[in-house]
Amino acid sequence: MLSKEEMQEIEVEASRYETRQAAAIDAMRIVQDRRGWVSDEAVLDLAGFLDMSPAELDSVASFYNQIFRRRVGRHVIQVCDSVSCWLMGYEPLRDLLIRMLGAGMGETTADGRFTLLPVVCLGACDRAPVMLIDEDLHTNIDQGQLETILDKYK
């Protein structure tokens, strides 16, 4: 069930467009910000709230990589794998991360602490290699700093 706060926030977004459906992406973000992901149940609830069919809403959800249709860890690490970071050596960094976490790309650590995902260019190419952890952008990452960076996220 959608909470009262979620519904209020979605109504504010819906008032900014000509149709209720236009708030679909905002609505899923609002739910995800609170719950971490968008479950099957949330898709059903949101579809009803937005006057869409669940299949229609899920086709939107599954298109966008920043909408998580599976449970993620407490923190989401998004490693830039685009060209400038490739030139500046993101691959060894990614491989070290995978070894340290014991989880591959698209996976969540056994303790539920981190989910590891690839992401397109984060627009900080002059400070490559870069990654995003939750809402924090980490730049000029050196392999030796990884442990200190991860320590901040419990």
Place this chain on the structure above:
Amino acid sequence: METPLTANIKPGRRPPDIKAYRKAGGYRALREAVLKMRPEEVTQTVKDANLKGRGGAGFDAGLKWSFVPMGEEASGPKYVAINADEMEPGTFKDRLLMEGDPHQLIEGAALAAYAIQADVAYIFLRREYHLSARLLRRAIAEAYDSGCLGQGILGSEYSLDMHLHISAGRYMSGEETGMLNAIEGRRANPRAKPPYPQVSGLWGNPTVVNNVETVCNLPHIVNNGADWFRNLSLTAEGGTKIYGASGRVRRPGTWELPMGTPLRELVEEHAGGMQQGYRLRGIIPGGASTEFLTPAHLDVKMDFVSVEAAGSRLGTGTIIVLDDHSCPVGMTLNLEQFFLRESCGWCTPCWGGLQYAVELLTGIEAGAGRMEDLDTLDSLAAMLAPGHTFCALAPGAAEPLGSALRYFREDFERHIRQQRCPWSS
């Protein structure tokens, strides 16, 4: 040298709030426009300034607006969508403008909206730009509170609502018609053109999509005039440009310079040349979807017409530098993997062609390539080129692929002859 776009941007300092922005002359242009200029005059001034769209395609900004139906009979509501979905690999210029001076973007967006008499403006921001979102949200609220947005802005008859739309990822969301679908809450597949968005865009209404950097120029054009703007440039295309460089250069970064600044000056002077021990092999001049240039092209002037004459495109103007320690095949593979993953699957030549290209490139890079694969890749590059798909994603993918096969043919052949990547240890 004048640097209007970055005049208020101080590295490491918080961006100006509305008070500081107004003190520096901010919202003067908007006041002038809504109180003293007809919308058509704003459009004509921008046409005279020869402002080319900074999103990558370089289409004349004033001309784009002029396709919007105007006057009493024009259907409404009308919309402006600001493309802040900066996701072109190797591009990091709009982030600078949004994090450094958010009110400049809001004023510019409002001017674009006034020119076409839009009722609503959306700023379409990618989800990963969290700092930009916080700053823009606050700046929009400040602009409403001080009468720069909302009902009867700055004491005029003109009303405009502005909303920040936080996107949910996917490169296709930054494609003009894909963005319209994304705002409408749909998958960001492209739409057929015509009708063009200026006539039938959001919910079938007239809509203009402009890039962040494009509209950031508008307050300065209105304040100082078209002649002043054209004179900022070294060539016929008006204004300054936010250029940038990434890769193994000494000082990667962004610089506001006259439009038409030579590529050599960017690489050797502003970026400080190559890092110790690295040699320049190639340059992608304006984001992943532009063709490679080589050291032989260093004297090209970085504007839309000149880079096109050199066989590539200015694109976003942020260059990606390939050094001699990095494998050109590996770099091409990385670029094509990006396009494959981001293809929305709408057009067969795009998803099918890219899948095939990535398979062949992966094989060559892994040492399992055959010489005839290069002919197949040539024909794939031709199939991805303009004319076979709805949007520019596939043509964008064809540009680095085709040019890499042309300029780095010998490197591809070495991979195949040696059955290994010569750069792998």
